[in-house]
Amino acid sequence: MPIIGMVAASVGFATVNVLIKKAIDVGINHLVLITYRHCIAATFLTPIAYFREKKTRTKITAAVFWQIFLSALLGATLSQYFFFIGMQYTTATFSCAFLNIAPVITFVVALPFGLETLNMKSTAGKAKVLGMIASVAGAMVLTFYKGVALTSTSHQGPSTAHAAPPESMIDHHHQTLKWTLGSLALFAGCFCWSTWFVVQSKVSKNYPSVYSGTAIMFFLVILQSASLCFVTQRDTSLWVLKGKLELVTVVYAGLVGSGLGFLIMSWCVKQRGPVFTSAFCPLIQIFVAVIEYAFLEEQLHLGSVLGSVIVIVGLYFLLWGKSREVKVCEIKEGQGNSREDGLRMEQV
Numbered sequence: 001m002p003i004i005g006m007v008a009a010s011v012g013f014a015t016v017n018v019l020i021k022k023a024i025d026v027g028i029n030h031l032v033l034i035t036y037r038h039c040i041a042a043t044f045l046t047p048i049a050y051f052r053e054k055k056t057r058t059k060i061t062a063a064v065f066w067q068i069f070l071s072a073l074l075g076a077t078l079s080q081y082f083f084f085i086g087m088q089y090t091t092a093t094f095s096c097a098f099l100n101i102a103p104v105i106t107f108v109v110a111l112p113f114g115l116e117t118l119n120m121k122s123t124a125g126k127a128k129v130l131g132m133i134a135s136v137a138g139a140m141v142l143t144f145y146k147g148v149a150l151t152s153t154s155h156q157g158p159s160t161a162h163a164a165p166p167e168s169m170i171d172h173h174h175q176t177l178k179w180t181l182g183s184l185a186l187f188a189g190c191f192c193w194s195t196w197f198v199v200q201s202k203v204s205k206n207y208p209s210v211y212s213g214t215a216i217m218f219f220l221v222i223l224q225s226a227s228l229c230f231v232t233q234r235d236t237s238l239w240v241l242k243g244k245l246e247l248v249t250v251v252y253a254g255l256v257g258s259g260l261g262f263l264i265m266s267w268c269v270k271q272r273g274p275v276f277t278s279a280f281c282p283l284i285q286i287f288v289a290v291i292e293y294a295f296l297e298e299q300l301h302l303g304s305v306l307g308s309v310i311v312i313v314g315l316y317f318l319l320w321g322k323s324r325e326v327k328v329c330e331i332k333e334g335q336g337n338s339r340e341d342g343l344r345m346e347q348v
Helices: 002-025 030-052 062-089 092-110 123-144 169-206 210-232 243-272 274-278 281-296 302-347
Strands: none
Touching: 002 030, 002 062, 002 092, 002 243, 002 274, 002 281, 030 062, 030 210, 030 243, 062 092, 062 169, 062 210, 062 243, 092 123, 092 169, 092 281, 092 302, 123 169, 123 302, 169 210, 169 243, 210 243, 243 274, 281 302
16 A cells, blocks of 8 residues: 555656646746645645544644654755755756655665664665665766757757757856756755655654644644745735646645645655655656656756666665665564574473
């Protein structure tokens, strides 16, 4: 079930990312989008949480509340804000490709908290380190090498490689700078999101009421993002949605991207852990690339493909090492139980 849930969530996230990219291109404010989508998500989830966990809801403590507050800040407010900035300066496919380093960052962040282990003397430990190095190398390729276009489009738009001949070196430098800044913003968003997986694993243990915890997190995201928007942007006209695209994006992103998606991820973190859940990031990129090329005629560049392949190879080295360690632990536990049973039989 966790695998099916994460595949379904990946399809939903892919569609959300394509819609958000189009909405950002027409001018919707990032923080307004975050606020509205979580208003929709909170409206959707709160009744479910109230009735489903009415009798089993765990009492929330001050420590748990601050953990949920931090989870909201890292998992939605900051991660989505940086991600939207990165998407604005690059493309939806590239942005999702960058998210593939999230499992590696999650692993590194989880080490100091004891949620993951690393034994350099074992084969599994060496595979994990090799996976981390490969993923970092792939992220560097994604950031600094765009490459030639691998697909052609039937329209001439600003996102195509042959949209217009370069008029000057200044224009080229400006585009390169935007791409680099977008990559840095995406890395910041990945770091926040990866840290969220670790924080959420703590929240799941201390507050097992998944529906209620997620609903509370959504309300905190609304307060955080709205406050940041009012502090940074005084123009109240930003809060007025313009056109069907912005309305559809907000509603779909709220229901699917934040409501169902965050709920599924929180449940999967509780069932299988943070690294397993974040390992499905590559699927989002694949679905986004298919949607963009099939329906929006966006171009795919060599740098994105090459960097993505390197990152994904590194990712699955990391996952292989993790699964190897789990098998070794299970074998050792089985041997330990067999010895205990043997000693008991001898005593009898």
